Amino acid sequence: MIDDDGFAQPCLQVLSPNVDARPANTVIDMIVIHNISLPPQHYGGNGIMALFTNQLDPAEHPYYAEIAHLKVSSHFLIRRDGELIQFAACAQRAWHAGLSSWQGRERCNDFSIGIELEGSDVEAFTEVQYLTLQTLLTALKLRYPIKHIVGHSEIAPGRKTDPGPFFDWERIV
Numbered sequence: 001m002i003d004d005d006g007f008a009q010p011c012l013q014v015l016s017p018n019v020d021a022r023p024a025n026t027v028i029d030m031i032v033i034h035n036i037s038l039p040p041q042h043y044g045g046n047g048i049m050a051l052f053t054n055q056l057d058p059a060e061h062p063y064y065a066e067i068a069h070l071k072v073s074s075h076f077l078i079r080r081d082g083e084l085i086q087f088a089a090c091a092q093r094a095w096h097a098g099l100s101s102w103q104g105r106e107r108c109n110d111f112s113i114g115i116e117l118e119g120s121d122v123e124a125f126t127e128v129q130y131l132t133l134q135t136l137l138t139a140l141k142l143r144y145p146i147k148h149i150v151g152h153s154e155i156a157p158g159r160k161t162d163p164g165p166f167f168d169w170e171r172i173v
């Protein structure tokens with residue numbers, strides 16, 4: 001399901017320009033779970049795709065004006081209906097973690113794959129999101145020597161809170 005470049009098949013691709021090469025000889029051994037919704041707690045729109053492709057209109061919502069300048073991306077997004085969208089090949093470095101560290105290693109973007117769940121810190125994720133997530137995690141673990149599956153809040157404590165208290169870690173393996 002994950003090809004040699006790190007594209008999931010089948011999967012809708014919306015390629016982000018906000019990617020670059022991982023450092024040479026990087027072993028991808030971490031998956032970072034996030035949540036995102038744009039506008040916050042509004043689901044189903046095109047805001048996330050617009051943000052990750054630098055097309056967010058700052059005039060469309062006050063929150064968009066705050067974040068439209070950001071150059072960010074993630075490898076994957078899982079929408080509320082379970083749809084999987086890929087923005088970057090796993091072989092490339094997506095810009096999802098920001099300032100981060102884990103067990104003494106800095107810059108987690110270098111060696112991680114980012115998965116965004118459409119959601120927020122204040123309500124549960126959907127059943128189909130967990131189903132898609134587990135299918136994706138299983139495929140990624142077959143392709144890469146994943147050792148750590150962590151929340152954004154764990155690698156950027158005090159700065160990030162996602163995936164938040166409603167993410168059920170016992171639902172994934």
Ligand SMILES: [Zn+2]
Nearest residue numbers: 034035152162
């Ligand atoms: Zn995050």
